[in-house]
Amino acid sequence: MGTSENAAGPFYGMTNxxxxxxIYKISPQLMYNxxxxxxxxxxxxxxxxxxxxxxxxxxxxxxxxxxxxxxxxLSIAYKF
Numbered sequence: 654m655g656t657s658e659n660a661a662g663p664f665y666g667m668t669n670x671x672x673x674x675x676i677y678k679i680s681p682q683l684m685y686n687x688x689x690x691x692x693x694x695x696x697x698x699x700x701x702x703x704x705x706x707x708x709x710x711x712x713x714x715x716x717x718x719x720x721x722x723x724x725x726x727l728s729i730a731y732k733f
Contacts (some may be wrong), residue, residue: 658711659708659709659710659712672703672704672705672706672714673702673703673704673714674702674703674704674714674717675701675702676699676700676701676702677699677700678697678698678699678700679697679698680695680696680697680698681695681696682694682695682696689731689732690729690730690731690732691729691730691731691732692728692729693726693727693728693729693730694725694726694727695725695726695728696724696725696726697722697723697724697725697726698721698722699721699722699723700719700720700721700722701719701720702714702717702718702719702720703717703718703720704716704717704718
């Protein structure tokens with residue numbers, strides 16, 4: 654998204670956070686309850702577009718490349 658003016662100095666904050674143009678996450682979850690047990694499965698798909706910060710153009714991120722992470726999680730819980 655950039656800034657309202659061109660940057661006058663360095664950015665501070667989380668490492669590489671200012672180099673992200675956009676990020677999205679899709680994370681559906683299925684749960685099944687059987688008596689005192691709960692079974693769950695979750696899939697997480699996260700994509701972020703990393704790039705270079707163009708300080709001459711109000712710090713907009715350019716030349717982006719999408720990086721994707723895919724995770725599975727299986728849970729079993731006993732409720733008593």
